[in-house]
Amino acid sequence: MSKPIELTIDGRKVVAEEGETILKAAKKNGIYVPTLCYLEGVSSFGGCRLCMVEIKGSPRLFASCITPVAEGMEVLTDSERLRRYRKWAVELLLAERPHVCSVCVANGSCELQQLATELGVDHLRVDREWTDYEVDLTHERFAYDPNRCILCTRCIRVCDEVEGVHTLDLMLRGKNSKVVFDLDENWGFSQSCTSCGKCSAACPVGALYVKGKPLSEVKKKDLVSFIMERRSGK
Amino acid sequence: MPDSGAARTGLKNDRRLQMLEATIKQHQYSKDALLEILHTAQELYGYLDRDLLLHVSRQLRLPPSQVYGVATFYNLFKLKKPGTHVVTVCMGTACYVKGAEDIVSAVEREFNVIRGGTTGDGRLSLFVTRCIGACAMAPNAIVDGETVGKATVENVLKRVKAVLEAEMVEAR
Numbered sequence: 001m002s003k004p005i006e007l008t009i010d011g012r013k014v015v016a017e018e019g020e021t022i023l024k025a026a027k028k029n030g031i032y033v034p035t036l037c038y039l040e041g042v043s044s045f046g047g048c049r050l051c052m053v054e055i056k057g058s059p060r061l062f063a064s065c066i067t068p069v070a071e072g073m074e075v076l077t078d079s080e081r082l083r084r085y086r087k088w089a090v091e092l093l094l095a096e097r098p099h100v101c102s103v104c105v106a107n108g109s110c111e112l113q114q115l116a117t118e119l120g121v122d123h124l125r126v127d128r129e130w131t132d133y134e135v136d137l138t139h140e141r142f143a144y145d146p147n148r149c150i151l152c153t154r155c156i157r158v159c160d161e162v163e164g165v166h167t168l169d170l171m172l173r174g175k176n177s178k179v180v181f182d183l184d185e186n187w188g189f190s191q192s193c194t195s196c197g198k199c200s201a202a203c204p205v206g207a208l209y210v211k212g213k214p215l216s217e218v219k220k221k222d223l224v225s226f227i228m229e230r231r232s233g234k
Numbered sequence: 235m236p237d238s239g240a241a242r243t244g245l246k247n248d249r250r251l252q253m254l255e256a257t258i259k260q261h262q263y264s265k266d267a268l269l270e271i272l273h274t275a276q277e278l279y280g281y282l283d284r285d286l287l288l289h290v291s292r293q294l295r296l297p298p299s300q301v302y303g304v305a306t307f308y309n310l311f312k313l314k315k316p317g318t319h320v321v322t323v324c325m326g327t328a329c330y331v332k333g334a335e336d337i338v339s340a341v342e343r344e345f346n347v348i349r350g351g352t353t354g355d356g357r358l359s360l361f362v363t364r365c366i367g368a369c370a371m372a373p374n375a376i377v378d379g380e381t382v383g384k385a386t387v388e389n390v391l392k393r394v395k396a397v398l399e400a401e402m403v404e405a406r
Contacts, residue, residue, distance in 0.1 A: 160297075169299035171306040182298045183284055192297065 007073040022064035022075055023051055033077050034086060034115055036093075037152035038065040039202055041228030042161045048152055049089045050115065053077050061085065087119045093150050095126045096175055099205075104148060106206030109216045112150060113205075133178065138188030141211055142200050146178050149207035155179060155199035158224055167193045179207075198224060244285045250278040258293050265294050268304055272311060281312040309363070317352040317359035319397050321390070322376040326365025329373040337375060338362060340387040341394065357398060 002018040009026050016025035021044070026033050037048035046063035053064045056074035061082070064075075076082070093099075093112060101107045133146035153170065156179065160166040167190055171180045181190040200208040201223040210218050245251055257274040261267035271294070275286055282305055291301040305311045323329075323338045338349055338360070345358050352359040368374050371383030377393045 166297035167299060169297070169303040171303055173307050180299060180302065183287055183302045192299075 005069050005071050007069050007071070007075065009075045010077055016069045018069075020069050022053060022062070022067050022069055022073075025069050026064065026075075026077060031077060033064055034118065035065060036111060036115065036150070036204060037154060039154045039157065040222065040225035042154070042157040042224065045153070048093070048150075050086055052082060052085060054079060054082060083119065086115075087121060090116050090119055090121050091124050091126065094121070095124050095128045096151075097129060097131050097147050097149065099148060104206040105209045105213075106148075106203075106215045108214075110206060111204035129175070136187050137211070138186040139193075139195070139211075140188065141195065142187065142197065142208065143211050144179075144181075144187055144208050146207065148205050149179055150205055151177050151179070152204060153179075154202040154204065155208055158198045158202040162224055162227060163194060163196050163198050165192055165194055168199060198227075245289050253278055254289075255293075258290075263294060265296055268294060268296065268301065269308075272301075272305060276311060281315050283313070283315070314352070315356070318357050318401065319378050319394070320359045320361065320376075321378075321394055322361045322363050323385075323390075324364075324366045324368075324372070324374040324376075325362045326369065326372075328365070328369035332373040334362075334373040334375075334385075337373060337385055337387055337390050340391060344391055345394065357401070358394070 004015050005018055005020075006013065006015055007025065008014070009022070009029065009031055012029065012031070014025055014029045014031075016028070023033055023035065023038065023044075033051050033053065035048070035051045037046075038044055038051060044065040046066040049063060051064045052061040053067075054076040055062055055067075056076070064077070090112070094116065099112065101110070101113055104110065107113070131147050135147070136144040151170070156166075156168045156170065159168045167181055168179055170177045171184060172178060181187050182192055185191075187193065197210065200210055203209065206215060209215060254271075254275055258267075258271055261270060268290070271290055272282065275290060276282055279286055287301050287305060288298055290296075291298040294301075305313060321341055323334050323341070325334050325338075341360055342348060345353060345360070347353045347358055347360045349360050349362050366374055366376070366381075368381065368383060371381075373385050375382045375385040375390045375393075377390070378397050382390060382393055
């Protein structure tokens with residue numbers, strides 16, 4: 001048993017285990033922190049910057065999904081400043097590709113949409129980028145629309161860490177990045193893909209989805225964390 | 235004979251492949267040596283095509299997507315066959331301010347080639363690059379490995395025409 005650590009989150013005294021992240025400690029105690037690229041059951045990399053928190057004594061903001069707890073830490077998960085930064089993060093994600101909710105399969109069950117609503121994003125303060133990627137419909141059961149992708153890499157981590165195949169990866173860099181199958185193959189022709197569908201279950205938006213159904217009809221909630229929990233024998 | 239994986243990926247079992255294999259063995263098939271091995275592969279073959287990337291991924295037991303991701307992440311790796319002659323124009327801040335864009339568009343117009351691409355006959359490629367570290371000589375262009383400092387539209391076009399013509403003379 002590892003050493004218990006005491007810290008304060010939003011003025012509440014909480015106890016966490018050594019090595020745990022701030023996010024996990026907050027979740028265990030019912031404190032809500034918005035997340036996007038974080039997915040229970042796979043590794044975290046602190047990419048989306050939505051789970052940022054303030055820690056007393058530092059002017060920096062910390063991504064709570066990758067920051068381990070420390071004794072006596074005083075964490076703030078909600079403040080004017082944090083909300084301002086989070087709002088920007090969502091706006092920039094929305095501006096990066098043409099996210100048009102009205103024609104998206106994920107409309108109504110999209111995590112990005114949910115966050116935008118929560119944070120009160122009603123318009124964008126930057127110009128939108130109208131990317132024109134080809135939609136990949138070659139797979140029998142799944143479809144992939146890079147124009148809706150937010151590059152959270154959840155699908156990549158799930159494919160690598162849960163399914164153990166690593167069919168997906170990112171090509172290029174920065175905003176030009178794109179999730180690809182094998183050597184930028186069409187999905188239907190990928191030799192390594194096992195068609196397990198975990199990537200589409202992990203997708204927070206409508207980039208990877210099951211053909212022919214709106215996302216709200218496809219039960220997928222927490223599939224990955226369920227699998228990981230079963231595997232760990234809990 | 236040990237399985238070189240060549241038959242499966244359609245690579246010809248020639249001297250280049252043997253050199254590549256030697257390098258891979260030198261690194262003891264270590265996954266961490268991917269960058270070094272891709273460097274060697276590009277040096278040997280000139281560019282990294284599909285078969286080559288697949289071969290490397292099989293030899294190192296790495297997922298193809300990961301190899302592809304690394305190869306596309308770094309600008310230095312070429313995934314398409316470059317032309318016989320290569321013009322690279324520096325688009326670093328200093329060169330850009332000094333008019334590198336004019337040079338690039340002039341080359342594009344004159345030789346009917348798009349930046350990052352190759353002419354239809356495969357004789358000339360045009361690339362743009364980040365700062366090459368010769369800002370004092372801005373704008374800079376590199377024609378077949380030779381740097382043209384304080385470049386103008388005229389002298390770059392002249393230089394490119396010269397290397398293209400030199401090849402024609404050799405061919406005769």
